[in-house]
Amino acid sequence: MEIKLIPLTSLLVNTENPRYEMVSNQQEAIQLMIEEQKDKLVKLAEDILANGLNPSDLIMVTPYEKNESQFVVLEGNRRIVALKLLNNPNLILEKHKSLYRKFKQLNESFEKNPIVEIPCIIFSDEKESYKWIRLKHTGENDGIGTVSWDAQQKARFEERMEGKAKYSLQVIEFLKNQDNIEEEFKKQLKEVPLSSLQRLLSDPDVRGMIGIEIENGKVVSRLEPDEVIKPLKRIVNDLLRDDFTVKQIYYKDDRLNYIESFTKNDIPDKTKTLDQKWELMSALTLERNKKERGPTRQRNKPLSTKRKTLIPKSCIIPINNPRINKIYRELKDLDLDNFCNAGAVLFRVFIELSIDAFIEKYKLPKMDKDTKLHIKVQAVADYLEANGYLDKHQSKGIKTSVSDPNNIMSINTFHSYIHNKNFNPIASDLKLVWDNIEPFIITLWNQI
Template sequence: MKYANSIASEIECIVFDNPAEADKWIRLKHTGENDGIGTVRWNSRQVSIYNERIKKKPSLALQAMRILEQSSDVPNEIKSRLSEVKTTNMGRLVSDPEVRSFLGIEVEGGIIKSTTSQKEVVKGLTQIARDLLDPKFTVRDIDSKEDRKNYIAKFSKTSKPDTSKKATMPWQAQTTTPKSTACGRSAGRRSSPQKTLIKKGNISVSNKRLANIYSELCKLDISKFTNAVSVLLRVFVELSCDCYIDKYKPTVTSNPKTPIYLRNKINAVVTDMVNRKFADNTICKGIRTSVQDKHNILSIDTLHAYIHNRYYSPTPQSLIAAWDNIEEFMKRMWESM
């Protein structure tokens, strides 16, 4: 009954004059792989490779696997079975900031990067691959943030990366995603105006109300609802900081005679995230600069002006630029919660 009011009136199909002629294709569709001529079900890695190519978004799990594939320090019994590792489980681990800090890696612009000795990073990733290949291992072992914290705490001394050992120069994982031009779009593709503040909703927001606000920011046409987007952006940033402060209790410095301004909250959250290694100074640079610049759209005065100054009128371009500067920071903040 769910689709009672939206039943399709047309459907694309092929009609055979003789039903027996269709039997060949019905059999191939429903009887498995048939040595490659039937329907072959993709494993999680093949799905990730396809999504990476089509969505033009680097997969952290695939990058981690490529690090292992290209390393001579990985035992053959592990390397030969890497195709069996579920990328969903690998992705769940390397997407966690605490696990990344443990491994000695960080993510910038969707790419795994590191200043830690690659041999040490491989040591930790090898243990993860070994565990994920163990038939006794289940997703319940790494389901929640606390589960993942307990998981890495059990690493033996020989498999725990020594992140104090640094590489001679910074390095990064290989990605097959096509490189973009300086304008941030693939070469040969004509650019078109951005219709929404957020192009891809890739931040997992655990607070229900803020998840709804984030969803609206992903959908609202910024050229038509510029003022609504500007107010929602301010609310989303401040309440996200409130959620972080409630969880980790960082010290918020402010004048006791005045309200706690967004500037104070952001500075407290940034300092705490850097100290906990949830983000580095590069990730935090955009939001730090924004709240210190009086003329920036994310400065405290400007944010208040959105609501209280009837003469102030934000533009779609300034809002998009403001979000682009803080998106990775906001993503790291919600990953940590």
């Protein structure tokens, strides 16, 4: 074997290329390649123009027995055909007009910096090349051939090339590095389909439910790591199930329906926050710093009325009553800008039915069908505070708001939406009310 620069004009396309049936001459070999590859040849030619030939994958040739100045290509026929078409688009037959136009345009760039000589490895005995060609094209061969990368290995390589990892890979690495996750679970992480995980993490509503954000390509969170782990473990376990398919999360509505299926054990506690955001890829450092700092104070989530619906899509509440759950889901779909009155009335119904469901579950005393709603709300808030589910500030906030007649969160205001024909609800006010009572409602349903 020897490596040598050989003129493009001296390289012959193999008439016995294993890709195809044997042909009789060069013209037929080139036309057969064109017929089979079509636009793939264009893509290959564009890449050669942009990056040159792959220096780690030399063209393999053997001397042509009828002319010692020519060489038959044993490996690399597609690249040689692409180069020949770049050099001379007229080799393309009239019936392939589109392909001809593309190569004619590429030819203009090629002529400015033509590739006239090709580095090749010459096998004096053609049979000596068979082993290497076989290893290249027939798979891993028990480790002798090229061992293909799986999706996660490809993603890591792309991370090194581009300087940033896919969201899915960042999540996988985060889970691998957690001391409080079972080793058996970690072993299965390499089997997780990254494309499906990436599809979920690319959806802002799914991220909102998980409690993560994307900043400059990095997955970050303000929640405590243990809370982020909850939904991520559920997602990973689902993606690893044999009966789980990408169809279940392919479209936006599919993904929303999917996260609606999460139980309260899968949903993070949004009140358990840290002083600042942290990157999932640096979670180990975070945990060490957290231990050194001691406990951190909780933060309320920022309020936002930019959404169209009353309840944000990312808010997941496990409601076990079929009718109340249906109302809750309708409030996540209803466009308040166009159906503000319907939203206000349904909101009022949702609050009362939720309160009644809690009272029935825990049999709170002195409550009946005639008890005023604001009294029932206060009783539920007192119970949640007394049992450690709400702190005194959260409890006081909800009780004060619903009893103050001048507050937009007051029960009087909700009554007016239903009974006062001259009182019109405002979409932004309704959304603000939801944002303020969301922790209370979530806590309430988490205990039912």
